[in-house]
Amino acid sequence: MAFINVKNLRKVYRIGNEKVYALRKIDLDIEQGEICCILGTSGSGKSTLLNMLAGLEKPTRGDIFINGVNIAKLSERKLAKFRQENTGFIFQSYNLISQFNAIENVGMPLMFKGMPRSKRDKLSAKMLKLVGLGERLKHRPNQMSGGQQQRVGIARAFVAKPKVVFADEPTGNLDTKTTDDVMRLMVRMCRKYNITLVLVTHDLEIAEYADRIVHIIDGEITSIENNVSIYSPDAEEKEQQQSQNNNIQENREDSEQ
Ligand SMILES: Nc1ncnc2c1ncn2[C@@H]1O[C@H](COP(=O)(O)OP(=O)(O)OP(=O)(O)O)[C@@H](O)[C@H]1O
Numbered sequence: 509m510a511f512i513n514v515k516n517l518r519k520v521y522r523i524g525n526e527k528v529y530a531l532r533k534i535d536l537d538i539e540q541g542e543i544c545c546i547l548g549t550s551g552s553g554k555s556t557l558l559n560m561l562a563g564l565e566k567p568t569r570g571d572i573f574i575n576g577v578n579i580a581k582l583s584e585r586k587l588a589k590f591r592q593e594n595t596g597f598i599f600q601s602y603n604l605i606s607q608f609n610a611i612e613n614v615g616m617p618l619m620f621k622g623m624p625r626s627k628r629d630k631l632s633a634k635m636l637k638l639v640g641l642g643e644r645l646k647h648r649p650n651q652m653s654g655g656q657q658q659r660v661g662i663a664r665a666f667v668a669k670p671k672v673v674f675a676d677e678p679t680g681n682l683d684t685k686t687t688d689d690v691m692r693l694m695v696r697m698c699r700k701y702n703i704t705l706v707l708v709t710h711d712l713e714i715a716e717y718a719d720r721i722v723h724i725i726d727g728e729i730t731s732i733e734n735n736v737s738i739y740s741p742d743a744e745e746k747e748q749q750q751s752q753n754n755n756i757q758e759n760r761e762d763s764e765q
């Protein structure tokens with residue numbers, strides 16, 4: 509069975525006598541370590557699907573297996589524990605705690621795991637350095653730019669090394685350059701720790717970072733395409749090789765002088 513296996517998933521919202529068929533019949537497999545993008549227009553059911561995969565909402569019908577566990581059938585208590593141990597979530601609106609500084613925000617998932625303060629501060633600081641915020645450890649969200657806040661959000665999602673990270677329009681509030689930085693960062697983290705990423709967007713350019721693109725229209729998957737991610741392992745390796753060659757070149761030039 510695939511790492512994530514979705515079978516006959518349906519979600520119907522009822523408002524009075526009205527029914528909204530948000531998801532009609534979703535079947536989907538996602539492999540471990542895959543970067544999977546769910547692409548569709550506004551109202552197509554992307555967030556509904558993602559929230560159910562992440563265990564934030566219960567399906568009306570169907571099964572969602574993650575790592576062999578059917579999360580659609582778990583009790584609230586077991587589901588909360590499962591989420592804590594296996595998943596991270598990145599929100600469009602960052603969802604940081606305003607009274608907490610960067611280190612404290614990133615350390616939240618570790619706190620829930622019962623890790624002592626000193627250890628979690630150390631890990632959080634390391635993670636913040638990795639996302640380029642080593643100089644902003646004590647800053648609170650309102651003392652940071654949008655791109656910086658989202659990088660705190662990313663550090664928080666990855667700090668506990670979950671098996672899967674879910675992201676709902678994570679770059680929706682960012683400019684083009686910052687979007688590229690943030691996307692590269694997420695892809696690099698996933699590759700580094702073999703973490704699965706399920707990413708929701710309406711933006712075709714964002715989808716280009718994924719290994720697979722799942723098109724959704726009106727609550728139904730219409731097609732799935734394989735994609736060569738902009739920052740695939742091959743591309744990364746080439747980049748590293750090139751910078752190594754450059755270093756060798758520079759060293760040679762140094763010693764020649
Ligand atoms: N809590 C709710 N109650 C009733 N209807 C809902 C609820 N949440 C979503 N819907 C409906 O389900 C459909 C899918 O909504 P969803 O939020 O998943 O779309 P989306 O693809 O994420 O859109 P966007 O890109 O605008 O975020 C929409 O028609 C929406 O109106």
Ligand SMILES: [Mg+2]
Binds near residue numbers: 554555556
């Ligand atoms: Mg949405």
